[in-house]
Amino acid sequence: MKKDPTRKCEIWAVGGGKGGVGKSFVLSSIGMSLAQKGKVVMVDADLGGANLHNFLGLSRPSLSLTDFFERKIMLSDLIVDSGIANLGLLTGAIGSIGAEGIKHSQKNKFFNHIKKLDTDYVLIDLGAGTHFNTIDTFLLAEKMIIVITPEIISIENMYNFLRNVFFRRLGVIFTEHGYRDLIMSTWQRRAEYSINNFKQLVDFLRQQSTEIAGIINSELSDFKVHIILNQARNNQDIMIGNSVKSICLKFFGIHSLYSGYVEYDELVSRSVNQRQAYMKAYPLGRCAREIERITGNLLSGRQVSIIK
Amino acid sequence: MNREDYRHYFDILELPLESSLADVRKAYLFLREVYTIPSIVTMPVDEEISSEQKEEIVRQIEEAYHGLLLLFNEEHNTTVEDISNIVSGVSVFDGAVLKQIREKLRINLDDMAMATRIQQKHLVNLESDNYEALPVNVYTRGFVVSYAKYLSLDPEMVAESYMSKLKQRKKTGR
Numbered sequence A: 001m002k003k004d005p006t007r008k009c010e011i012w013a014v015g016g017g018k019g020g021v022g023k024s025f026v027l028s029s030i031g032m033s034l035a036q037k038g039k040v041v042m043v044d045a046d047l048g049g050a051n052l053h054n055f056l057g058l059s060r061p062s063l064s065l066t067d068f069f070e071r072k073i074m075l076s077d078l079i080v081d082s083g084i085a086n087l088g089l090l091t092g093a094i095g096s097i098g099a100e101g102i103k104h105s106q107k108n109k110f111f112n113h114i115k116k117l118d119t120d121y122v123l124i125d126l127g128a129g130t131h132f133n134t135i136d137t138f139l140l141a142e143k144m145i146i147v148i149t150p151e152i153i154s155i156e157n158m159y160n161f162l163r164n165v166f167f168r169r170l171g172v173i174f175t176e177h178g179y180r181d182l183i184m185s186t187w188q189r190r191a192e193y194s195i196n197n198f199k200q201l202v203d204f205l206r207q208q209s210t211e212i213a214g215i216i217n218s219e220l221s222d223f224k225v226h227i228i229l230n231q232a233r234n235n236q237d238i239m240i241g242n243s244v245k246s247i248c249l250k251f252f253g254i255h256s257l258y259s260g261y262v263e264y265d266e267l268v269s270r271s272v273n274q275r276q277a278y279m280k281a282y283p284l285g286r287c288a289r290e291i292e293r294i295t296g297n298l299l300s301g302r303q304v305s306i307i308k
Numbered sequence B: 001m002n003r004e005d006y007r008h009y010f011d012i013l014e015l016p017l018e019s020s021l022a023d024v025r026k027a028y029l030f031l032r033e034v035y036t037i038p039s040i041v042t043m044p045v046d047e048e049i050s051s052e053q054k055e056e057i058v059r060q061i062e063e064a065y066h067g068l069l070l071l072f073n074e075e076h077n078t079t080v081e082d083i084s085n086i087v088s089g090v091s092v093f094d095g096a097v098l099k100q101i102r103e104k105l106r107i108n109l110d111d112m113a114m115a116t117r118i119q120q121k122h123l124v125n126l127e128s129d130n131y132e133a134l135p136v137n138v139y140t141r142g143f144v145v146s147y148a149k150y151l152s153l154d155p156e157m158v159a160e161s162y163m164s165k166l167k168q169r170k171k172t173g174r
């Protein structure tokens, strides 16, 4: 996304349709790795089921985003020490509100406060699902990261999430240009226009006018997601990241970077149960090395390629 | 002629403009597999992407690959022959023939060993028809399949041919 000059920090967000793929584990580990390079605040925006603290080896902090939404306490006053240098945590609320429960005005205020946090990086962990509040938070990020696993459900969810995210963003831009509801109304008449999929919808919209085509082309060329494959068990699993990247391009016209993979490692749940952060407890573990590499790739824009 | 004129083909194979012939071949084999063999990455969109659309993508991949082979011919002033030309006329795929094809395609053993994850010594034994040094038949067959795939040959046909000669020789004790 475009950089706002008043913004102090760079925002990274992890999303993806499915729960349980390892978004929170991956994001928290990247946060720990990134904290060696700059100041990081991690935000647990999984408003229904906050659990990021577990991956840092912490028990639930008493302060949470609920205090921001309900008691109007400043975000910066809610950041708790993570026990790791340079890394603060803004924990989510459990049970009380979900992504659906946030009003428009609250959301804007939340976004504005996040952008003004005095830190180098803000890492946002999102819940599962494609609620528009979740998607809007994802779109706030300069680096949009999607975590998948080598399983068909996760990949199906990922495609779905990605298309929702892109259309949400396109919808906002269209509205700014006076084409409110263009996407929705076209999609509702898809049978009439013989539109069967995302790409055909995009191509149909492009044909409406040169202005619309221009908007779509510029949004598609700006739009870029980072893919991380988690819980890989063999080389074939690792290649799935490459395949998904190609499918996104050839079937949807969406560019992505395959930023890296993390192997399946039983030590992940062991460290959680022992209230330890994996990166701290097993700094030489497989996942730790892979997370370091991913963090480097996210910073530099490098990726895993089939040609090495 | 320069690479910029071939950008479209590099884009289709999702490669940077400075890629080598080995890169082009790897990308081609990889993409061809993604778009011809159903897998967990394509199954979720099976309903919405018609078979014509998929065939069109495969056609573009083929076209890009063959177009780029011409570019490499030009750059090296030699002929990287189309695989089908080499293969027609071969009756038995023994080690010597496989080696000859590999060399014509200018693929070195290092790349091959890395991509197929077969130890180089096995590849050498395979190519020199050194049957005694090869592992038991099921493994050897697996090697031949991977080897053939990497050269874009029909793996079943090649393995069939290679193994029948191997079995014959082993039986008759050479």
Ligand SMILES: Nc1ncnc2c1ncn2[C@@H]1O[C@H](COP(=O)(O)OP(=O)(O)O)[C@@H](O)[C@H]1O
Residues within 6 Å of the ligand: A018, A019, A020, A021, A022, A023, A024, A025, A026, A051, A230, A231, A232, A262, A263, A264, A265, A266, A267, A268, A269, A272, A287
């Ligand atoms: N690479 C991995 N190896 C083994 N277990 C993992 C790995 N990544 C995540 N897990 C386990 O999977 C479960 C879900 O992870 P979590 O990060 O909470 O997913 P999400 O945030 O996507 O819902 C956790 O119990 C975690 O311990």
Ligand SMILES: [Mg+2]
Residues within 6 Å of the ligand: A023, A024, A046, A051, A125, A126, A127
């Ligand atoms: Mg989570």
